[in-house]
Amino acid sequence: MRVLNPLLIIWLVLAVGLQAAKLEFKDQLKEVNAPADVTTVTTDFEFTNPSDKPVTIAKSDPGCSCLKVEISGGKLRYSPGESGVIRATFDMGNFSGTVDKMIALWLDDDAPEKPSMSLTVRVHIPILVGLEPKTVKWEIGGSREPQTIKVRMAGEKPISVKTVSSSSADFSCELKTVVAGKEYEITVTPREMNSPGMAVIRIETDCELVKHRTQQAFGVVRKPTPAAAAAKP
Amino acid sequence: MRAALGQLAVIVGISLAAAAGTYWIKGAPARVLRCDPSRLKPGELCLQQVPLDGPVLWVDARLRKEWQANGLPGSVLWNLDGAEDTQAMEAEAALRIVDAPRVIVYCGDENCGLSHQVAEKIRALQLAEDVSVLHGGWRALREAGLIKDSNRTP
Numbered sequence: 001m002r003v004l005n006p007l008l009i010i011w012l013v014l015a016v017g018l019q020a021a022k023l024e025f026k027d028q029l030k031e032v033n034a035p036a037d038v039t040t041v042t043t044d045f046e047f048t049n050p051s052d053k054p055v056t057i058a059k060s061d062p063g064c065s066c067l068k069v070e071i072s073g074g075k076l077r078y079s080p081g082e083s084g085v086i087r088a089t090f091d092m093g094n095f096s097g098t099v100d101k102m103i104a105l106w107l108d109d110d111a112p113e114k115p116s117m118s119l120t121v122r123v124h125i126p127i128l129v130g131l132e133p134k135t136v137k138w139e140i141g142g143s144r145e146p147q148t149i150k151v152r153m154a155g156e157k158p159i160s161v162k163t164v165s166s167s168s169a170d171f172s173c174e175l176k177t178v179v180a181g182k183e184y185e186i187t188v189t190p191r192e193m194n195s196p197g198m199a200v201i202r203i204e205t206d207c208e209l210v211k212h213r214t215q216q217a218f219g220v221v222r223k224p225t226p227a228a229a230a231a232k233p
Numbered sequence: 234m235r236a237a238l239g240q241l242a243v244i245v246g247i248s249l250a251a252a253a254g255t256y257w258i259k260g261a262p263a264r265v266l267r268c269d270p271s272r273l274k275p276g277e278l279c280l281q282q283v284p285l286d287g288p289v290l291w292v293d294a295r296l297r298k299e300w301q302a303n304g305l306p307g308s309v310l311w312n313l314d315g316a317e318d319t320q321a322m323e324a325e326a327a328l329r330i331v332d333a334p335r336v337i338v339y340c341g342d343e344n345c346g347l348s349h350q351v352a353e354k355i356r357a358l359q360l361a362e363d364v365s366v367l368h369g370g371w372r373a374l375r376e377a378g379l380i381k382d383s384n385r386t387p
Contacts, residue, residue, distance in 0.1 A: 063345055065296060066315035093315020102346045113266070113342060113372070135359045167324075198331050200324045216320050218360065220331050 021051035022107065022116060023078070029120045034092060036126040036155065037209055045086040045119050049078040059106040059115075066091045067101045067121070088121050094211050096125045128155045128212040129205055135218040136188050144193055149217050151184040151203065158182060159207045168199035171219045188219045197221040266343065266369040266376055276352060277368045280377055283337065290333035290361075292326065294340040294351040295371065303371075303380055305339070311351050327360055336361045342372040 030043045049055045056077045060069045068091070072084035090101060100122050104115035129151065136147040153159040158181025164173045166188075174187040190197065199219040207213045268279035283289060291308035293300040297317065300310045311326040330336055336355060340348040348366045355364050367373060374380050 063341070063347055064312075064314060066313070091315045094317075094319040095313070095315065099313070100346065100350060133359065134357070137359070196332065198328060200327070214320065216324065218327055218331075218358065220360070222331055 021049065021053055021055045023047040023055055023057075023105075024050045025117075025119065028118070029122060030088075031122045031124065032090075033124045034126075036128055036212070039092055041090045041092065041121075041123055043088050043090075043121055045088065046083065047086065048083045049080055052080050054079050056108050057105060058108060058110065060086070061104045061106075061115070062088070062101065063104065064101055066093055066095075067103070069103055086119065088119070090121055090123055092123070092125060092211075095123070096127045096212070099123045099125065126154060128153065128207055128209065129159060129203070129215050130154060131203070131215055131217050133217075135220060137219075138190055138193065138221045139224045140196060140221060141193060144190060146187045146189040147219075149186040149188065149201070151186065151215075153182050155207075157208070159205050159212075161203055161205050163202075163204045165202045165204075166199045166219070167202070168197060168219075170197045170221075171199035171201070173201055186217070190219065190221050193221060195221070196223065266373050268368045268373065273368055274349075274366075276349065276364075277366045278337070279368055280373045283367070285379075287335065288333065289335045289337055290329055292330075292336060292338040292348075292351060292355070293371075294338050294345075294347040299341075299371075303375075305371075305374055305379060306381075311338075311355070313347060313350055323354075323358075327358070330355060330360045333361060335363045335365075337365050337367050339367040339370040339374065341370050343369045345370055 025045055025047045027045065030045065032041050032043055034041045054077055057071055060071065062069050068089040070087045070089075072086075075084060078084055086103070088101070088103060100120055103119040103121070105117040105119065106115045107117065110116045132150045132152070136149060138144070151161060160181050161175060161184045164175045164186050166173050170190060170192050172189050172191065176185045176187065178185055186201065186203070188201065197220070201217045201219055203215040203217070205213055205215070268281065270279050270282060273279065291305045292311050293304045293308045294312050295304075296312060296314055297310060300308070304310070309326045309329045311322060338348040338352045338355070348370060352364050352366050355361060371380065
């Protein structure tokens, strides 16, 4: 038994050494409320190496060209107890609503297909021009009943709809002002119900922010879906 | 102490011999993607659950340059890249999606969350009734031999 004690100690030391060390983050999910007029959003993920051996960030992948990742000025190896920051800069582009972006992190000898950590940036971007619904649908052979898309402006300043156009002559669009600068209705009517068709409905507004200025909705005439067909007697 | 080290050497030797034997008999560790239908996230499916001869529209959620280089033939691009003209891309994809009875979105691999976000956008637009995400993404398609690298738009 006296012989086994040092052996056990050596084995335990080796076993501990074999465990993969990880970085400890204050938050792995960061939520940011972005103003509508900003073009980029930056958030920092602070971390520490709580293990007793150095950890190297071998690779990071933001999975989107809209997200830039910087790691503490390029420093990738962290001694025990050492801290660092991963800075994520999100280019808002044409995004709106809630957007989740994930950063995968490969530490030390992580397999290429298995990063050991992931970070999420959740950005809430105001929807200044809201459409409901974004798609109006009819079934082939059905009724040519017009359908309405409601347009609601969410910003503090009024936003007016200037023009509405359909990409297809098979769909007509009619704009109605409910409350000027705040609320509008677009009535869409298909001209042909005997064959499939689709139109992209473009809504041009006078919104100051270019990325919110033009919106689009869809008008579709298509075959009954299996679910709809099954629901019929 | 010498005895302990001797024992350690024996244990290490036996372990190495066992590992070498396993490698010789069974080969190198398998790094192929495995998909267990019982462990999928909501809205996901395994490639083996997809009837490949059935009418499926594949949506590639990766970057345009990746789609152009090695996207699945017949697939359509729909990503969340800020560099894209989002509305033009959505309109182009929507034209194909409305005619598809089944839409499956893929991105790079099982660690990529983009396909779920794109699938959610397609569902929100109510363009298709059946929208799923392929577990393992492009990697699963490549391992199944469905991807052929090329420099042409799929």
